[in-house]
Amino acid sequence: MSTLHNVLQDMRQGNIQPLYFLYGTEDYFIEQFKTTLIESSETEVSDDVTTFDLTETAIQDVIIDVETLPFFNERKIIFAQNPVFLKTKQESLSFSHDVKQLENYIENPTPYSILVIVAPYEKVDQRKKITKTLKKHAVTINCNPIKENELRKWILFIAKQNNISLTEEALFLLESEFGNNLHILQREMEKLVLFVGEDKEVTKDEVIEIISTSLTYSALELVDAVLKKDLHTAIKIYKDLEKQQENPIGLIALLAYQFRIIYQVKLLKAKGYSLRNMQQSIKVHPYVIKLASARSGSFTTEKLSEIINELTNTDTKIKQGKMEKGIAFELLLYKLVST
Numbered sequence: 001m002s003t004l005h006n007v008l009q010d011m012r013q014g015n016i017q018p019l020y021f022l023y024g025t026e027d028y029f030i031e032q033f034k035t036t037l038i039e040s041s042e043t044e045v046s047d048d049v050t051t052f053d054l055t056e057t058a059i060q061d062v063i064i065d066v067e068t069l070p071f072f073n074e075r076k077i078i079f080a081q082n083p084v085f086l087k088t089k090q091e092s093l094s095f096s097h098d099v100k101q102l103e104n105y106i107e108n109p110t111p112y113s114i115l116v117i118v119a120p121y122e123k124v125d126q127r128k129k130i131t132k133t134l135k136k137h138a139v140t141i142n143c144n145p146i147k148e149n150e151l152r153k154w155i156l157f158i159a160k161q162n163n164i165s166l167t168e169e170a171l172f173l174l175e176s177e178f179g180n181n182l183h184i185l186q187r188e189m190e191k192l193v194l195f196v197g198e199d200k201e202v203t204k205d206e207v208i209e210i211i212s213t214s215l216t217y218s219a220l221e222l223v224d225a226v227l228k229k230d231l232h233t234a235i236k237i238y239k240d241l242e243k244q245q246e247n248p249i250g251l252i253a254l255l256a257y258q259f260r261i262i263y264q265v266k267l268l269k270a271k272g273y274s275l276r277n278m279q280q281s282i283k284v285h286p287y288v289i290k291l292a293s294a295r296s297g298s299f300t301t302e303k304l305s306e307i308i309n310e311l312t313n314t315d316t317k318i319k320q321g322k323m324e325k326g327i328a329f330e331l332l333l334y335k336l337v338s339t
Contacts, residue, residue, distance in 0.1 A: 004029050004141050005157065011040040016075075018109040021134045023086075023119040024143030028182035030118060033141065034079065041075055041114065048076040055082045055091070060098040063105050066113045077114045086124040086131055099130050106137045146182070151175055154182060162189045164196065169204035176287035222251075222333075223258050226307075227298050231337045238329060248329035249318060256311045261288060263304040266296040310335055 010016075016037070022030055038049060048070045052062045062080050070076035084091045085099050109115065117134060122144060124131050134140065146154055155174055159166055166174070174185065191210050192202050218241055225234035241251065261284060268278045279289045299307075314332040318325045 004033065004143070007139060007141055008032065008036045011036050014040065016041055016114060017139050018111065018114055019106060019134075019138035020114070020116040021119070021138040021140045022116065022143050023121060023124050023140075024145075025120055025122055026143050026145045026182070027120075028186070029141075029143040030120070033143075034116075037077060037114065037116070041077060042073070047071050048073045049079075050076070051079040051081065053081055054097070055084060055093065058095050058097055059083070059085070060101045063101055066105065066115050067110055070112055075112050075114055077116070079116045079118055081118045081120070083117055083119050086119050086128065086134075087121060088123075088125040103130055103133050106133050109137075155185060158182070158186055158189050159202075162193045163198040164189070164193055165201045167201060167203050170202050170207045172287040172290070173204050173207050176285050176291070218251075218254075222255055223262075223295065226333075226336045227295060229337045231334060234333045234337060235330060238333065242326070248325040249315065251329065252311055252315045252318075252332070256308060256315075258292075259304060259307050259311065261292045262296050262299065263301065263308065265289060265292040266299065266301055266304065269293065269296060307336060 007020075020033070020037075022033060024030075050065060052065075054062070059080065062078065066076075066078050084093070085097045105115075117138070120143075126132075152171065152175060155166070155171060174188070188210065192206065195210050196202055196206055218237055221237050222234055225231075225237065238248075238251070261282065264282050265278055268281060273281065275286065275289055275293060278293070279286045282289065310332060314323075314328050317323045318328050323331075
């Protein structure tokens with residue numbers, strides 16, 4: 001099995017194969033592959049780029065198109081999506097797929113067509129002959145979402161694509177802010193390039209200035225406002241989020257999450273845990289642990305327990321209809337800052 005990194009690099013160098021098999025649920029990887037393939041193959045006329053949905057079109061009809069000479073380019077590209085015949089559980093369709101015809105083509109593909117089978121499923125049935133044939137003859141790429149320990153590699157890859165570098169603090173912030181959402185990461189990187197210019201190193205402050213406001217980052221800002229007992233800033237952050245139609249119940253949940261992490265970190269620090277051991281125990285991003293550790297010194301365990309109880313009580317009052325949610329949230333901020 002090939003890695004997407006290597007396949008994209010090969011395609012950009014002109015090394016394009018006649019058969020590709022993509023499976024997995026990460027749309028970002030699939031779109032990256034499609035865009036790079038079309039650009040690298042120099043297939044500029046859309047008539048020679050075709051997409052079939054295999055829940056609507058039989059694979060034998062797709063093969064007919066694949067074996068037809070291209071009109072305007074040396075090669076044509078055919079994307080065949082949703083190959084339900086690769087699933088363990090079969091779907092009921094109004095027609096039948098002649099999978100044998102696909103197997104025959106895979107073993108002897110035409111030189112003027114690029115066939116890409118796209119299975120947007122977490123798993124395919126490894127026992128089937130067609131799956132084994134694809135994996136044997138096609139360039140196979142796992143497009144499932146990345147794991148936590150692969151996130152940094154992908155952020156650096158996207159940064160390199162956009163001709164920028166990142167300081168360690170900027171990298172940590174992007175990791176904690178956007179997690180595995182590679183689509184948003186790509187979009188924010190493009191903003192950073194416009195802001196700092198190509199071939200520049202991006203700092204944490206520049207990331208903060210440019211990235212779109214998200215609930216996670218706003219929750220951290222609210223925590224900081226509570227730490228500084230800055231009611232004005234806390235209310236301003238809330239009002240900004242209110243304009244974006246964010247629900248106070250969701251904000252309470254995010255604040256409760258942040259304060260629970262701080263509470264857990266404080267307890268573990270008292271037991272002598274290292275940051276690495278805390279991360280393994282709590283199972284959140286290392287940067288979240290780092291921030292929580294820095295913030296934990298401003299609270300006693302009793303104070304943190306009190307804050308968590310206040311958040312829980314406010315949440316209950318809103319859900320039971322005892323208080324209007326906007327007023328309840330502002331009163332909560334006042335209590336958190338004042339106590």
